[in-house]
Amino acid sequence: MAYNGVSDQIYVLEQTSATKSNxxxxxxxxxxxxxxxxxxxxxxxxxxRANLQVVTYRDTIRMYAYKNDNKIYQSKDEGKTWAVLSVMxxxxxxxxxxVAPSDPRKMFxxxxxxxxxxxxxxxxAKVSEWWEYYDDITNKLHADIMHIKEFKxxxxxxxxxNANHGGIYYTDDYGFNHTxxxxxxxxxxxxxxxxxxxxxxxxxxxxxxxxxxxxxIVFEDQSAExxxxxSGDYGHIEFTGNGNSLWSxxxxxxxxxxxxxxxxxxxxxxxxxKSSNETVWIPPIIPGPDPSKDIILAAGGSxxxxxxxxxxxxxxxxxxxL
Numbered sequence: 666m667a668y669n670g671v672s673d674q675i676y677v678l679e680q681t682s683a684t685k686s687n688x689x690x691x692x693x694x695x696x697x698x699x700x701x702x703x704x705x706x707x708x709x710x711x712x713x714r715a716n717l718q719v720v721t722y723r724d725t726i727r728m729y730a731y732k733n734d735n736k737i738y739q740s741k742d743e744g745k746t747w748a749v750l751s752v753m754x755x756x757x758x759x760x761x762x763x764v765a766p767s768d769p770r771k772m773f774x775x776x777x778x779x780x781x782x783x784x785x786x787x788x789x790a791k792v793s794e795w796w797e798y799y800d801d802i803t804n805k806l807h808a809d810i811m812h813i814k815e816f817k818x819x820x821x822x823x824x825x826x827n828a829n830h831g832g833i834y835y836t837d838d839y840g841f842n843h844t845x846x847x848x849x850x851x852x853x854x855x856x857x858x859x860x861x862x863x864x865x866x867x868x869x870x871x872x873x874x875x876x877x878x879x880x881x882i883v884f885e886d887q888s889a890e891x892x893x894x895x896s897g898d899y900g901h902i903e904f905t906g907n908g909n910s911l912w913s914x915x916x917x918x919x920x921x922x923x924x925x926x927x928x929x930x931x932x933x934x935x936x937x938x939k940s941s942n943e944t945v946w947i948p949p950i951i952p953g954p955d956p957s958k959d960i961i962l963a964a965g966g967s968x969x970x971x972x973x974x975x976x977x978x979x980x981x982x983x984x985x986x987l
Contacts, residue, residue: 671721775810807831857900863908872899
């Protein structure tokens with residue numbers, strides 16, 4: 666199914682055989698689907714998908730679809746004939762192919778990375794590598810592209826939002842530049858853990874899925890506006906040193922320590938739980954028995970190949986394995 670936002674029309678593509686499909690158009694008067702083109706020469710395989718896109722450009726309705734061989738097809742006669750535009754360099758995830766309604770020459774698709782075309786799908790370029798995000802979280806896209814859609818601002822100028830596992834990114838030049846709008850005022854993340862700072866309960870810390878470790882101030886009767894301190898997945902936040910020091914865990918057993926969590930961007934010390942088969946996504950930690958000391962107990966790791974051990978972390982002395 667595809668929605669043409671320019672002409673306010675809905676189309677549905679139905680595969681009828683290994684080589685043919687029917688194209689339907691929604692009739693708002695009868696609230697039914699009217700067949701537009703029957704037995705058109707397009708199909709998308711037993712396990713494939715058409716990912717139909719429809720736009721109106723220069724008074725012509727243009728349809729785009731791709732098959733599981735990653736070939737993009739275009740029709741300018743509502744499905745009667747189809748022509749191959751190009752082959753996408755990678756297989757899109759559920760986000761599929763997106764054609765900008767304001768200019769169908771601008772196309773996008775997403776998987777781990779996002780790709781864009783500025784010449785109607787003839788050529789494709791990677792927007793950025795996923796790992797570039799960690800050195801430039803403001804301008805480089807996070808990994809795992811989930812949704813791409815165009816909108817218009819109050820003046821009528823089009824802009825595109827790219828939603829991914831790192832938040833939402835804004836572009837008003839068809840993906841040439843992006844701005845991460847998910848760094849501040851974070852209150853819609855998926856959280857593994859949320860804790861207030863014992864030494865000052867007005868401050869809140871959170872460990873989120875792919876939007877990192879966050880911190881902010883809690884205002885009465887208002888949603889918390891958090892700042893992404895460090896990207897990634899973090900959880901099991903614990904406090905020691907009479908509530909002044911913070912610990913958090915990264916997937917696989919990487920533990921970070923902050924002696925001044927309100928100001929430090931990165932942990933000042935770290936420890937890796939040693940395990941050849943760490944099956945827990947984010948291993949749990951608990952404070953040590955003396956609340957005045959910076960000591961935690963961490964589950965996981967082992968002293969031998971067959972026994973379960975515990976990790977004892979104390980940055981006032983050398984790290985020791987029990």
